[in-house]
Amino acid sequence: MINKEFIDKTEYTDWDFSNEILYSMCRENFNHTKTDKIIGKTVLIGRTYAAAIERRKNKTEEEQNDNFYIDKVAPEFKKSKLDFYLEKLKSETELNEKNISEILKVHFYLTELIKELTEQNKRSFSSKYLHFHLPYLFFIYDTRAVKAIGLLKTKFQYKYKEQINSENVDKEYASFFYKCFAQKNKLENEFKRKISTRHIDNILMKVVELNAKKAYAQQRI
Numbered sequence: 367m368i369n370k371e372f373i374d375k376t377e378y379t380d381w382d383f384s385n386e387i388l389y390s391m392c393r394e395n396f397n398h399t400k401t402d403k404i405i406g407k408t409v410l411i412g413r414t415y416a417a418a419i420e421r422r423k424n425k426t427e428e429e430q431n432d433n434f435y436i437d438k439v440a441p442e443f444k445k446s447k448l449d450f451y452l453e454k455l456k457s458e459t460e461l462n463e464k465n466i467s468e469i470l471k472v473h474f475y476l477t478e479l480i481k482e483l484t485e486q487n488k489r490s491f492s493s494k495y496l497h498f499h500l501p502y503l504f505f506i507y508d509t510r511a512v513k514a515i516g517l518l519k520t521k522f523q524y525k526y527k528e529q530i531n532s533e534n535v536d537k538e539y540a541s542f543f544y545k546c547f548a549q550k551n552k553l554e555n556e557f558k559r560k561i562s563t564r565h566i567d568n569i570l571m572k573v574v575e576l577n578a579k580k581a582y583a584q585q586r587i
Contacts, residue, residue, distance in 0.1 A: 367573065368518075373557055376568040385564070388414065392498045396456075397449050401440040408439055411498055417491035417508070419480055438483050446479055448472075452499060461503055461547065461563070469503050470535040470543060472496065477536050489539045497563065505546040506567045507539050514570035517577055520545040520552075 388411055395403040412418035419439065420431040451472045458465050476492040493507035505511075522544040530540040546566050553561045553569075 367576070368553070368569070370557060372572070373553065373559075373561075373569075376572050377565055379568050384414070388498045389501060396452070396499060398443045398446070399449075401436065401444075404440045404443045405435045407498075408443075408495070409435060411495050412491055415491075415494045415506075415508075417488065417494055419484055419488055419491055421484075421486075442479060442483055448476060448479070451475060452496075455500055455503060458500075459502055461550075465503070466543070466547065467529055467532075467535075470529070470540050473504065473539055473543075474534050474536050477539075487536075489536050492536075493539060501563060503563070505543055505563050507542050510574045511546075511567065511570045512542055514573040514577075515542060515545045515549065517573055518549060520549045522548045 391410065392407060395407065398404050408419060412420075420434055455465070455468060455472060461469075473489070473492050473496060476496060477487065477489050480486075480488045480492065490508045493504055497504040497506050526544045529535070530537055530544065546563075549569075550561050550563075550566055
């Protein structure tokens, strides 16, 4: 399925312009010290990527979406250690085996932080939110991406199982992450070019699209 033409065609998509707006927003407002910036980033990334954290359990009438972001989300993000962890990773400009454990810990930290607010596991939102802050380090996780990486039958080395089962990581995201990392390395070695985390996401979305078209065609036979 994946050849040079496929790689070339998936490097850029029609969503690049809207994605760049989100990347720029996070570059220019990297920290979490101001309420309006926190609300803007969490709302725009969450709603754009169908992972809004306002969808939660035990939602009361008094706790509508606007109040939820102002009274709950912003204060929790402000007093959290998220900026401390993000600043530690900010100097890392390339994904490698040495920094994956720290990357997974930050994802777990944000996922747990949001779980306290929503009583739900928001690993998808966490991956997307962190990706736009540190795009070279975080793979985007959602059900479509998980399906695609499964279709590619990507396997990771046995040694990574210890990291996946360690404390302070979200095991499901960690497993997905290492499969994406393995796929990234495989493609880079095969095609002798750099493959970004965004390019991996483009590839996975195209794999899902092609698989759906194939399934539809088979149903019509």
